[in-house]
Amino acid sequence: MTETFYDVMRRQGITRRSFLKFCSLTAAALGLGPAFAPKIAHAMETKPRIPVLWLHGLECTCCSESFIRSAHPLVKDVILSMISLDYDDTIMAAAGDQAEAIIDEVVEKYKGNYILAVEGNPPLNEDGMFCIIGGKPFVEQLKYAASNAKAIISWGSCASWGCVQAARPNPTRATPVHKVPGLPDKPIIKVPGCPPISEVMTAVITYILTFEKFPELDRQGRPKMFYSQRIHDKCYRRPHFDAGQFVEKFDDEGARKGYCLYKVGCKGPTTYNACSTVRWNGGLSFPIQAGHPCIGCSEDGFWDKGSFYDRLTDIKGFGIEENADEIGGTAATIVGATAAAHAAVSAVKRAREKGGES
Numbered sequence: 357m358t359e360t361f362y363d364v365m366r367r368q369g370i371t372r373r374s375f376l377k378f379c380s381l382t383a384a385a386l387g388l389g390p391a392f393a394p395k396i397a398h399a400m401e402t403k404p405r406i407p408v409l410w411l412h413g414l415e416c417t418c419c420s421e422s423f424i425r426s427a428h429p430l431v432k433d434v435i436l437s438m439i440s441l442d443y444d445d446t447i448m449a450a451a452g453d454q455a456e457a458i459i460d461e462v463v464e465k466y467k468g469n470y471i472l473a474v475e476g477n478p479p480l481n482e483d484g485m486f487c488i489i490g491g492k493p494f495v496e497q498l499k500y501a502a503s504n505a506k507a508i509i510s511w512g513s514c515a516s517w518g519c520v521q522a523a524r525p526n527p528t529r530a531t532p533v534h535k536v537p538g539l540p541d542k543p544i545i546k547v548p549g550c551p552p553i554s555e556v557m558t559a560v561i562t563y564i565l566t567f568e569k570f571p572e573l574d575r576q577g578r579p580k581m582f583y584s585q586r587i588h589d590k591c592y593r594r595p596h597f598d599a600g601q602f603v604e605k606f607d608d609e610g611a612r613k614g615y616c617l618y619k620v621g622c623k624g625p626t627t628y629n630a631c632s633t634v635r636w637n638g639g640l641s642f643p644i645q646a647g648h649p650c651i652g653c654s655e656d657g658f659w660d661k662g663s664f665y666d667r668l669t670d671i672k673g674f675g676i677e678e679n680a681d682e683i684g685g686t687a688a689t690i691v692g693a694t695a696a697a698h699a700a701v702s703a704v705k706r707a708r709e710k711g712g713e714s
Contacts, residue, residue: 362401407470410444415476418551419512426554472505479528486528507543516548523659550653588624621665623652
């Protein structure tokens with residue numbers, strides 16, 4: 357019988373108090389209230405760990421790099437306790453035939469009860485020969501591993517949308533997971549980003565384990581809890597956008613003052629992700645906070661939408677019909693008119709004072 361999360365934690369010497377604290381932190385990471393902490397604790401105590409097969413196709417491994425840096429919960433707790441990560445050729449010790457045999461074992465032993473996590477995508481051109489895993493095209497490994505899976509998680513923009521491999525002209529016919537012909541009909545959860553935020557990745561796994569169901573998805577198959585708002589909606593530079601205060605070029609005075617990066621290409625107004633709320637590196641920062649515009653990496657086809665530094669056009673301001681240029685122009689006009697009015701009043705006042713003196 358597969359151990360529960362709590363069994364493993366007790367075996368590792370974790371106290372009951374530390375376990376409950378972990379459940380509270382996990383609830384917070386999921387955006388749930390304190391009342392959900394006991395439910396998470398009950399799930400950890402009673403439910404067996406989820407077997408996971410983590411496959412790698414055409415990708416740069418940035419999703420794995422992000423995943424292992426999760427802080428809430430720590431990835432060591434996810435890998436060693438919450439899930440049974442039976443196969444991941446990037447971090448597993450086994451290799452060769454020994455490693456590939458694990459896939460067969462999980463597919464047969466845990467029919468309908470394991471999660472297939474996919475990082476990267478399969479190339480379909482030349483019968484899939486542009487990506488060979490264990491002597492076979494990756495697309496064959498993907499279909500086989502999906503055959504008895506409970507669900508598929510598409511990690512990152514490579515698996516979700518195709519990313520740079522599928523950018524024009526796409527000579528290998530790199531194809532996102534959900535568009536692979538002949539893929540078994542399984543629920544697919546897309547967690548896009550290049551890479552996704554580590555806490556978003558671990559939270560999705562925690563949610564499935566805790567509630568024994570998949571998180572609510574949007575029309576594109578992304579978890580609503582993390583992809584329901586635009587980065588622009590919660591960006592700390594948003595007040596500057598509404599005020600018409602923009603960085604016109606990198607390292608200008610506006611950049612030094614932290615103005616909005618819209619005019620230097622920020623895709624935050626059209627990108628759905630949790631970067632401006634969850635942030636990166638344990639909530640420390642995110643690209644816009646570091647002074648670089650959002651490139652829209654969690655959106656479909658972002659590589660084929662022109663330069664990352666080309667500005668979006670005709671993005672409307674909050675609650676108004678003007679675009680950024682008109683907002684800025686109006687703001688400048690108001691400031692200019694106010695300054696002119698102030699100068700006129702001051703001139704009249706000085707003239708009156710001089711008249712009184714004479």
